[in-house]
Amino acid sequence: MKDRYAVIGNPIAHSRSPAIHARFAEATGQDIVYERLLAPVDGFAQVALRFRDEGGRGLNVTLPFKLDAFALAGLRSARAQAAGAVNLLAFDGDRIYGDNTDGAGLVRDIEVRLALPLAGRSVMLLGAGGAARGVIRPLLDAGASRVAIANRGAGRARELAADVDDARVVGGGFDEIDAMLGQGGAVDLLVNATSTGLGGEALPVPGARFAEARLAYDMVYAARPTAFMAQASAAGCPRVSDGLGMLVEQAAESFLVWRGTRPDTEPVYRALRAELAAEAAR
The missing domain is CATH 3.40.50.720 (NAD(P)-binding Rossmann-like Domain)
Structure with missing residues (x-):
């Protein structure tokens, strides 16, 4: 069974994180699945905990939930403490670890x-x-x-x-x-x-x-x-x-926290930049 990860936010349909992490997984030989989760603005904790209870291993957290994620994390990294916000959660049983890779x-x-x-x-x-x-x-x-x-x-x-x-x-x-x-x-x-x-x-x-x-x-x-x-x-x-480079690099830092390996970011950055250029040309 593949390890499950997701990005959670509201709105979330625009997020490029699934494509980024799919490319990272392919490049590093990691067998994972990465999804999008839409949470109600007043329902972050419930959605996040349900994802964990269903076997989810980690979440990237985007607007407007970074403060909610900070509150949910029972253990936080020094950089999350300094930021006062969490954009990454890692689940290990009942342990909820929060980090900030921005x-x-x-x-x-x-x-x-x-x-x-x-x-x-x-x-x-x-x-x-x-x-x-x-x-x-x-x-x-x-x-x-x-x-x-x-x-x-x-x-x-x-x-x-x-x-x-x-x-x-x-x-x-x-x-x-x-x-x-x-x-x-x-x-x-x-x-x-x-x-x-x-x-x-x-x-x-x-x-x-x-x-x-x-x-x-x-x-x-x-x-x-x-x-x-x-x-x-x-x-x-x-x-x-x-x-755009910040988006890709913070995602790679998240991948490192979760999977223990840091992917090469340049191919992913170039692919996303090409996609954006194509969108601008339409």
């Missing part, structure tokens, strides 16, 4: 695929929600010299910075970006962790910050450049990227 996926995509070492880099993180929270500690662990969190609600950004409790992390409103960076401070990497990436709304970031950055990175992905990527390019940023 930050590891982001860092690996930036450092390996995009060849931008993070050691000594100044990072501007846009947004102060769960997506931002999940990547701050991995950015710091990779050697970022500063992580400045900018959010429309300045208080939320300051609270997040205080929660991280690291002198390299500051938070404030978009109108405080220059002050957070300090006299003569510059940005090497801009990371969009807001939900505006798939909409048409521009973020109130000074154009000069885009122009001085080495890379503007949107954590979401789409068939065409996101609004954030277009804004960055128009302002003179020399390089932009969406978050």
